[in-house]
Amino acid sequence: NAGVTQTPKFQVLKTGQSMTLQCAQDMNHEYMSWYRQDPGMGLRLIHYSVGAGITDQGEVPNGYNVSRSTTEDFPLRLLSAAPSQTSVYFCASNKGAGNTIYFGEGSWLTVV
Amino acid sequence: GDSVTQMEGPVTLSEEAFLTINCTYTATGYPSLFWYVQYPGEGLQLLLKATKADDKGSNKGFEATYRKETTSFHLEKGSVQVSDSAVYFCALSDGSGGSNYKLTFGKGTLLTVNP
Numbered sequence: 001n002a003g004v005t006q007t008p009k010f011q012v013l014k015t016g017q018s019m020t021l022q023c024a025q026d027m028n029h030e031y032m033s034w035y036r037q038d039p040g041m042g043l044r045l046i047h048y049s050v051g052a053g054i055t056d057q058g059e060v061p062n063g064y065n066v067s068r069s070t071t072e073d074f075p076l077r078l079l080s081a082a083p084s085q086t087s088v089y090f091c092a093s094n095k096g097a098g099n100t101i102y103f104g105e106g107s108w109l110t111v112v
Numbered sequence: 113g114d115s116v117t118q119m120e121g122p123v124t125l126s127e128e129a130f131l132t133i134n135c136t137y138t139a140t141g142y143p144s145l146f147w148y149v150q151y152p153g154e155g156l157q158l159l160l161k162a163t164k165a166d167d168k169g170s171n172k173g174f175e176a177t178y179r180k181e182t183t184s185f186h187l188e189k190g191s192v193q194v195s196d197s198a199v200y201f202c203a204l205s206d207g208s209g210g211s212n213y214k215l216t217f218g219k220g221t222l223l224t225v226n227p
Contacts, residue, residue: 101215102158
Protein backbone atom coordinates (compact mmCIF):
# COMPACT_ATOMS: atom_id res chain seq x y z
CA ASN A 1 0.00 0.00 0.00
CA ALA A 2 2.52 2.62 -1.20
CA GLY A 3 0.26 5.68 -1.74
CA VAL A 4 2.32 8.74 -2.73
CA THR A 5 6.06 8.11 -2.92
CA GLN A 6 8.64 10.88 -3.10
CA THR A 7 12.36 10.63 -3.71
CA PRO A 8 14.87 11.67 -2.57
CA LYS A 9 14.00 12.37 1.05
CA PHE A 10 17.02 14.60 1.62
CA GLN A 11 19.16 16.52 -0.88
CA VAL A 12 21.82 19.20 -0.72
CA LEU A 13 22.45 21.23 -3.85
CA LYS A 14 24.86 23.96 -4.80
CA THR A 15 23.51 27.22 -6.20
CA GLY A 16 22.97 26.89 -9.93
CA GLN A 17 22.65 23.11 -9.99
CA SER A 18 19.56 21.45 -11.37
CA MET A 19 17.73 18.43 -10.04
CA THR A 20 14.46 16.56 -10.20
CA LEU A 21 12.26 15.57 -7.29
CA GLN A 22 10.35 12.42 -8.14
CA CYS A 23 6.75 11.72 -7.21
CA ALA A 24 4.73 8.62 -7.96
CA GLN A 25 1.29 7.47 -6.86
CA ASP A 26 -0.29 4.06 -7.25
CA MET A 27 -3.91 5.03 -6.55
CA ASN A 28 -4.87 5.97 -10.12
CA HIS A 29 -5.52 9.55 -9.03
CA GLU A 30 -6.23 12.18 -11.67
CA TYR A 31 -5.01 15.16 -9.71
CA MET A 32 -1.43 15.64 -8.57
CA SER A 33 0.28 18.67 -7.12
CA TRP A 34 3.47 19.97 -5.56
CA TYR A 35 3.67 22.17 -2.46
CA ARG A 36 6.52 23.75 -0.61
CA GLN A 37 6.53 24.25 3.14
CA ASP A 38 8.43 27.10 4.71
CA PRO A 39 8.50 28.15 8.38
CA GLY A 40 5.55 30.36 9.28
CA MET A 41 4.13 30.13 5.75
CA GLY A 42 2.14 26.94 5.77
CA LEU A 43 2.16 25.07 2.46
CA ARG A 44 2.04 26.87 -0.86
CA LEU A 45 1.10 25.35 -4.20
CA ILE A 46 3.87 25.28 -6.83
CA HIS A 47 2.36 23.40 -9.78
CA TYR A 48 -0.51 21.04 -10.30
CA SER A 49 -1.90 18.62 -12.87
CA VAL A 50 -5.48 17.53 -13.49
CA GLY A 51 -4.48 14.62 -15.71
CA ALA A 52 -1.78 13.19 -17.94
CA GLY A 53 -0.50 15.82 -20.35
CA ILE A 54 -2.08 18.73 -18.43
CA THR A 55 -0.19 20.97 -16.02
CA ASP A 56 -0.62 24.47 -14.68
CA GLN A 57 0.97 26.93 -12.31
CA GLY A 58 0.09 27.39 -8.69
CA GLU A 59 0.89 30.19 -6.30
CA VAL A 60 4.72 30.03 -6.42
CA PRO A 61 5.82 28.48 -9.75
CA ASN A 62 8.94 30.51 -10.56
CA GLY A 63 12.11 28.43 -10.81
CA TYR A 64 10.26 25.13 -11.14
CA ASN A 65 9.12 23.01 -14.04
CA VAL A 66 6.79 20.00 -14.19
CA SER A 67 5.49 17.48 -16.66
CA ARG A 68 2.87 14.73 -16.48
CA SER A 69 3.52 12.09 -19.10
CA THR A 70 1.74 9.33 -17.17
CA THR A 71 -1.05 9.24 -14.60
CA GLU A 72 1.32 7.82 -11.99
CA ASP A 73 4.28 10.22 -12.14
CA PHE A 74 4.63 13.96 -11.56
CA PRO A 75 8.30 15.05 -11.31
CA LEU A 76 9.30 18.54 -10.16
CA ARG A 77 12.39 20.05 -11.75
CA LEU A 78 14.52 22.79 -10.28
CA LEU A 79 16.14 24.45 -13.25
CA SER A 80 18.89 26.43 -11.51
CA ALA A 81 18.74 26.05 -7.75
CA ALA A 82 18.79 29.14 -5.54
CA PRO A 83 19.08 29.40 -1.73
CA SER A 84 15.48 30.70 -1.69
CA GLN A 85 14.41 27.24 -2.82
CA THR A 86 15.62 25.68 0.40
CA SER A 87 12.41 24.15 1.67
CA VAL A 88 10.47 20.98 2.31
CA TYR A 89 8.59 19.80 -0.76
CA PHE A 90 5.43 17.74 -0.66
CA CYS A 91 3.76 15.92 -3.51
CA ALA A 92 0.03 15.25 -3.24
CA SER A 93 -2.65 13.44 -5.18
CA ASN A 94 -6.40 12.98 -5.14
CA LYS A 95 -8.98 11.23 -7.23
CA GLY A 96 -11.29 14.09 -8.01
CA ALA A 97 -13.94 16.45 -6.78
CA GLY A 98 -14.44 16.32 -3.03
CA ASN A 99 -12.01 13.47 -2.47
CA THR A 100 -9.31 13.40 0.16
CA ILE A 101 -5.89 14.69 -0.87
CA TYR A 102 -3.03 12.39 0.07
CA PHE A 103 0.50 13.61 0.71
CA GLY A 104 3.90 12.04 0.30
CA GLU A 105 6.37 12.05 3.17
CA GLY A 106 8.25 15.09 1.92
CA SER A 107 11.62 15.94 0.41
CA TRP A 108 13.98 18.12 2.43
CA LEU A 109 16.04 20.27 0.04
CA THR A 110 18.91 22.56 1.04
CA VAL A 111 20.56 24.87 -1.48
CA VAL A 112 23.94 26.25 -0.44
CA GLY B 113 -9.06 34.68 -3.14
CA ASP B 114 -9.33 31.88 -0.66
CA SER B 115 -7.56 32.16 2.65
CA VAL B 116 -7.27 30.36 5.97
CA THR B 117 -6.36 31.99 9.25
CA GLN B 118 -5.50 29.82 12.19
CA MET B 119 -4.43 30.45 15.70
CA GLU B 120 -0.75 31.20 15.98
CA GLY B 121 1.31 29.04 18.21
CA PRO B 122 3.12 27.60 19.76
CA VAL B 123 0.58 26.07 22.10
CA THR B 124 1.88 24.24 25.16
CA LEU B 125 -0.45 22.13 27.27
CA SER B 126 -0.22 19.58 30.02
CA GLU B 127 -1.41 16.06 29.40
CA GLU B 128 -5.21 15.66 29.75
CA ALA B 129 -5.83 19.36 29.14
CA PHE B 130 -8.52 20.58 26.75
CA LEU B 131 -7.36 21.73 23.33
CA THR B 132 -8.85 24.30 20.99
CA ILE B 133 -7.11 25.55 17.86
CA ASN B 134 -9.10 28.25 16.10
CA CYS B 135 -9.47 28.34 12.34
CA THR B 136 -11.46 30.75 10.18
CA TYR B 137 -11.65 30.88 6.41
CA THR B 138 -12.57 33.02 3.43
CA ALA B 139 -13.74 31.32 0.25
CA THR B 140 -15.73 32.27 -2.81
CA GLY B 141 -17.49 28.95 -3.28
CA TYR B 142 -18.64 26.14 -1.03
CA PRO B 143 -15.43 24.76 0.37
CA SER B 144 -14.58 21.50 2.02
CA LEU B 145 -12.60 21.97 5.22
CA PHE B 146 -9.77 19.87 6.59
CA TRP B 147 -7.41 19.48 9.48
CA TYR B 148 -4.04 17.93 8.69
CA VAL B 149 -1.43 16.88 11.25
CA GLN B 150 2.32 16.72 10.79
CA TYR B 151 4.34 14.77 13.35
CA PRO B 152 8.04 15.65 13.71
CA GLY B 153 10.03 14.65 10.64
CA GLU B 154 7.00 13.28 8.81
CA GLY B 155 4.61 14.27 6.07
CA LEU B 156 1.06 15.50 6.40
CA GLN B 157 -1.73 13.18 7.40
CA LEU B 158 -5.41 13.94 7.11
CA LEU B 159 -6.85 14.17 10.61
CA LEU B 160 -10.48 14.98 9.80
CA LYS B 161 -12.65 16.73 7.27
CA ALA B 162 -16.10 18.21 6.72
CA THR B 163 -17.62 18.83 3.34
CA LYS B 164 -20.72 20.91 4.09
CA ALA B 165 -22.14 23.29 6.65
CA ASP B 166 -22.91 21.82 10.10
CA ASP B 167 -20.94 18.64 9.36
CA LYS B 168 -18.75 17.45 12.21
CA GLY B 169 -15.50 15.72 11.39
CA SER B 170 -13.95 13.51 14.03
CA ASN B 171 -10.96 11.21 14.42
CA LYS B 172 -8.69 10.02 17.26
CA GLY B 173 -10.66 12.07 19.80
CA PHE B 174 -10.34 15.27 17.77
CA GLU B 175 -13.38 16.98 16.32
CA ALA B 176 -14.28 20.08 14.36
CA THR B 177 -17.62 21.46 13.17
CA TYR B 178 -18.09 23.32 9.90
CA ARG B 179 -19.77 26.60 10.87
CA LYS B 180 -20.79 28.53 7.79
CA GLU B 181 -22.34 31.40 9.74
CA THR B 182 -19.03 32.17 11.44
CA THR B 183 -16.82 30.76 8.62
CA SER B 184 -14.99 28.68 11.20
CA PHE B 185 -13.69 25.14 11.68
CA HIS B 186 -12.13 25.05 15.13
CA LEU B 187 -10.26 21.92 16.20
CA GLU B 188 -10.98 20.53 19.68
CA LYS B 189 -9.92 17.61 21.82
CA GLY B 190 -11.12 16.96 25.32
CA SER B 191 -7.96 15.42 26.75
CA VAL B 192 -4.65 15.68 24.92
CA GLN B 193 -1.79 13.21 25.16
CA VAL B 194 1.95 13.61 24.74
CA SER B 195 1.63 11.73 21.46
CA ASP B 196 -0.57 14.55 20.10
CA SER B 197 2.45 16.87 19.96
CA ALA B 198 2.65 17.93 16.32
CA VAL B 199 1.94 20.77 13.91
CA TYR B 200 -1.73 21.13 12.96
CA PHE B 201 -2.82 22.72 9.70
CA CYS B 202 -6.28 23.94 8.83
CA ALA B 203 -7.01 23.87 5.09
CA LEU B 204 -9.78 24.33 2.61
CA SER B 205 -10.54 23.03 -0.83
CA ASP B 206 -12.79 25.31 -2.80
CA GLY B 207 -14.84 23.00 -4.98
CA SER B 208 -16.12 25.70 -7.27
CA GLY B 209 -14.82 25.64 -10.85
CA GLY B 210 -13.48 22.14 -10.41
CA SER B 211 -10.56 23.28 -8.26
CA ASN B 212 -10.47 20.16 -6.13
CA TYR B 213 -6.83 19.57 -6.91
CA LYS B 214 -5.57 22.15 -4.46
CA LEU B 215 -5.67 23.07 -0.83
CA THR B 216 -5.26 26.48 0.73
CA PHE B 217 -3.48 26.13 4.05
CA GLY B 218 -3.23 28.08 7.23
CA LYS B 219 0.26 28.69 8.59
CA GLY B 220 0.14 25.84 11.05
CA THR B 221 0.00 25.65 14.85
CA LEU B 222 2.68 23.85 16.81
CA LEU B 223 1.26 21.92 19.75
CA THR B 224 3.49 20.60 22.49
CA VAL B 225 1.97 18.42 25.21
CA ASN B 226 4.00 17.92 28.36
CA PRO B 227 3.60 14.90 30.67
